[in-house]
Amino acid sequence: MLKKSCKLRVISAYLKQMKIDGKEFGSIFLAPMAGVSEVGFRHACKMAGADLTFTEMVSSKALMYESQKTKDLLITSELEDVKAVQLFGHEPEVMASACMREELQKFDLIDINFGCPAPKIVNNGDGSALLKDLKLLEQIVGKCAKATNKPISCKFRLGYGANDNIAVQVAKICENAGAKMLTVHGRTRAQMYSGQVDLESIAKVKASVKIPVVGNGDIINYESYLNMLKTGVDAVMIGRGALGDPNIFNRLKKQPETDLFELVKQHILELSKHYNDRYINVTMRKHLLWYVGGIKNATEIKQQIATSDNIQQSLKLVEQLLKNK
């Protein structure tokens, strides 16, 4: 079934603009990634062609408690012309009141996390734990959709247990409760990040609802992008494939690449508008190592970057590595 539709879809390897309520969101999105998708990284990905960007997941409960650290996750870049915030939580009222907060009004889309597999999230009843309580999941979506005029979207995995596949059921529940877009990561919670993404199940979700569906999982190059398009999805979302490589967006769009060192500098510059040096140092260490990840015979310099607490020095080392690549 997938193969037949493939042929039809391959003709248009470029997705159309995904629209919600008449507003255009583009077609290649940067995934929400906790500890990764901060404003500087999103800024770099926007520079390199990403359409819609998502904040990392934000706790609705922590917002209720006015946590400054949580509010800082809502900082956005001026380049983010369309942007989404992702919320997590399991209390419908708390989630709905988060949707109404002033700090969220600058976002074009409010996404709800039903996919996070991390034990500390799941053990609290959040993220993919909600795939085990579809009544509660439905209430969360319904309450959020009623609480705000902004479109609500839901991001979920195929199911909780290794062999669960309730994605179509979840998709219909979300749609009927008022969601305007769905993102499906084609794995179960039990799979975490192992195995291959299940494209067939993503295609089934797409065929079962009227609202736009975003395909997610294992897009790392043009070939895997095309394979995802064959499911018929309206847009794609990229997570790990963008680590250290924001140009993946340009490449998938067949656009010229942006100079990588320029992207690294702009990533840091954007962070420096909002955060202190300590935060920037700690945050950038992992990103810098991803940026130089593919470069061989550079163990010593990489070790220096990994332990550096001077961002200017690290930047020089990165420049040295990237220029001699």
Ligand SMILES: Cc1cc2nc3c(=O)[nH]c(=O)nc-3n(C[C@H](O)[C@H](O)[C@H](O)COP(=O)(O)O)c2cc1C
């Ligand atoms: C470090 C990391 C952090 C993540 N944090 C989140 C998150 O906050 N919210 C979410 O919905 N998914 C999160 N994810 C999952 C990604 O959004 C995405 O669904 C998953 O990585 C599969 O896509 P990929 O194969 O393109 O990476 C995270 C993934 C990674 C690797």
